[in-house]
Every structure is written in structure tokens, then in C-alpha cells.
Amino acid sequence: MGKKKTADPSLKGKKPVHKAPSAVTKKITQNPGKIGNKLKRSEMYGKYLMEKKKKKSEMRRQRIKEAEALGEEAPDKQKPRTLENTREVEATMVRPDDDEIAADEMEDEFAPYFADEVRPKIVVTTRPRPSQQIFYFIADLQRFFPQLHFYPRKHYSVKEICTFAANRDFTHLMVLSEKDKVCNGMTISHLRINEGQVSAGPTAFFKVSNVIPSTDVPNHGSATSHIPEMNLNGFGTRLGHRVGRFLGSLFPHNAQFQGRQVATFHNQRDYIFVRHHRYIFEEGKDINKETNKPKTKARLQELGPRFTLKLRWMQEGTFDTHFGEYEWIHKRKEMDTTRRKFHL
Numbered sequence: 001m002g003k004k005k006t007a008d009p010s011l012k013g014k015k016p017v018h019k020a021p022s023a024v025t026k027k028i029t030q031n032p033g034k035i036g037n038k039l040k041r042s043e044m045y046g047k048y049l050m051e052k053k054k055k056k057s058e059m060r061r062q063r064i065k066e067a068e069a070l071g072e073e074a075p076d077k078q079k080p081r082t083l084e085n086t087r088e089v090e091a092t093m094v095r096p097d098d099d100e101i102a103a104d105e106m107e108d109e110f111a112p113y114f115a116d117e118v119r120p121k122i123v124v125t126t127r128p129r130p131s132q133q134i135f136y137f138i139a140d141l142q143r144f145f146p147q148l149h150f151y152p153r154k155h156y157s158v159k160e161i162c163t164f165a166a167n168r169d170f171t172h173l174m175v176l177s178e179k180d181k182v183c184n185g186m187t188i189s190h191l192r193i194n195e196g197q198v199s200a201g202p203t204a205f206f207k208v209s210n211v212i213p214s215t216d217v218p219n220h221g222s223a224t225s226h227i228p229e230m231n232l233n234g235f236g237t238r239l240g241h242r243v244g245r246f247l248g249s250l251f252p253h254n255a256q257f258q259g260r261q262v263a264t265f266h267n268q269r270d271y272i273f274v275r276h277h278r279y280i281f282e283e284g285k286d287i288n289k290e291t292n293k294p295k296t297k298a299r300l301q302e303l304g305p306r307f308t309l310k311l312r313w314m315q316e317g318t319f320d321t322h323f324g325e326y327e328w329i330h331k332r333k334e335m336d337t338t339r340r341k342f343h344l
Helices: 038-073 099-105 133-144 158-167 238-248
Strands: 122-126 148-150 172-179 182-190 203-212 229-233 261-268 271-287 294-302 306-315 326-329
Touching: 099 238, 122 133, 122 158, 133 148, 133 172, 133 182, 158 172, 158 182, 229 238, 238 261, 238 306
Parallel strands: 122 148, 122 172, 229 261
Antiparallel strands: 172 182, 182 203, 203 306, 261 271, 271 294, 271 306, 306 326
């Protein structure tokens, strides 16, 4: 007798069960950039990133377990490779013990400002026919820079404004340009002629980006009229020192510490990040084992504005596009040969 045929599960109101063996997913160890099909390449690249992230987290957990097991004998934490710590060595990097450069900086155009012999007085203006939005940025700059005065541009040229400002004892001229109602450029010219110098200067043009007004800064505070402290960070080359001292000359060097305000120019990868903070010191919950007293910690509150500068050129003397001599000009195709080469 033949075997009794069993009815198909679908005839009994049940769905057929597929017991096909599941395909084993292979681990992707190489970047699938050579796959020709775009959809398959994007799919495999997503899997490749997930495998890479999973492997990285497993290695991190393994290192934490080893550190807990070894205790004090655990090796130091690995330092990640970044563009900053793997940058190409610049020939003009300034060493801390370089007496020649220190002597030059004691006699340059900005030495009277850093010695607090001269207080800066800045005039700021705009391009012809500015938009309304640029005046909100100027109001933020007036709270950021002490002794910053606004004059309307009208029909005057920049050279005429330089002459006008120098005759009225202004030390710096700042001209703001804009695009789509957002500030995108800042020209700063030094107008004061020091003793022993033939002409004023220098003049620098900075590209401005990532402008965030004070009112849009999260949890922002209100700046007071106190003169802030200066923080110039990351200017390592000879050009970087000159740019840092140029920006430092925009502030008086008689900081009023009771205001607890700090103006920061932080250079990173040739981008100068401008920030304005207020700090406060308070006792924390942790106890110092040596003194048996609570540890002191600092808290920061950003005041604004927030923007980023990138140097495009620096010129000797005051603003002159026809006959001015350039100290340095950024030529992207010739200078930016690698991502690890920086100039400031």
C-alpha cells in the first residue's frame, strides 16, 4: 500500500512554512568602493560601516576590561590621530625660546598695544547700500570690541575713510562686506603710525563664515561694559604670530577682571574661531585628597556673537588694491597641496 498523502498546509487554512536554510552573511573587511553597480555599492558600503563600527566598539570594550583588570598598571590611553597632530612641519614654526622673534615683536606695530601704552579706537563701516541685517551684527561687535564706533559708508571709498579715521585718532578701520544679507568678509586696517615707522599698516582681509548673533546662542548671557581678557590660542607659525598680534591689538590690554569676560581667538586648521564667554569659579562636590577641601571648578556662559575667520591676504600699509604690496596671499592651488599643511 502506498503512503497516505498529507494535504498541503494551504488547504487547511495554514500558511506554508519555508524551511530554507538561512544565508550566512559574510563579514565585509574591505571598502566596497570598486563595485560598479551604484545601488549594490551603497548597500555594501552601509554594511561595511556597520561592521567597522561594531568592531570598534568591541575593541573599546576589550580595552576597558583590560584596564580594569590591570588597575594602576594599565597602559596610557591611546592618542587619536588627527590633522593637527599629524600636520606637516612648517619651516616658520616659532619656538618658545626664540629670542630673535621675541625681539622683533617688541618693536613691531602692535608692541604699544600689548605694552598698554596705546588703547585701540576702532571705526567700523559697511559696504555701500548695506542690508538691515548687517546692523544687528555691528551691534554685537560693539558689545564684543571695546571702543568700536560705527560710521555710515555713504559714497566714500575705503582710502578716503582711512584718511578720515586717521585724522581723528582712530587706530583701526574695520569694513564689513555681505552676501545674501549675511556678513561674509571683514577687512581690518591698522591706521596708526608708530615712532620710527614710515607708514601705517598692515591691512588684512578675512573671510567670515558661520555667523551666529548673540540672540541665537543657546543659553546666552548679556555682555557688560567691562574690558575682557584676551585668549589667543593656536597661532604657531611666524605668520600666525603676526595675525594673532594683529587681532590682539583690537582690544585694550588693561583687562577688568571683575567682569569675568574672555574674548577668544582660537586657531584650528587655519580657521580662527571667535568666541565671547563669561566665567565663574565655584566649589564642586569632589574633595581634594591633599587639602580635604572641595575642588574648585569653572563654568562658562557664552555671550556671543559667534563667527569664524579665515585669512585670505595681508597687505603692507593701509588699504590699497592698486599699488599695495602683499605680505602674504592665500593661493589655494599652490599652497593647499595636502590636507595636513597649515599656514597659521
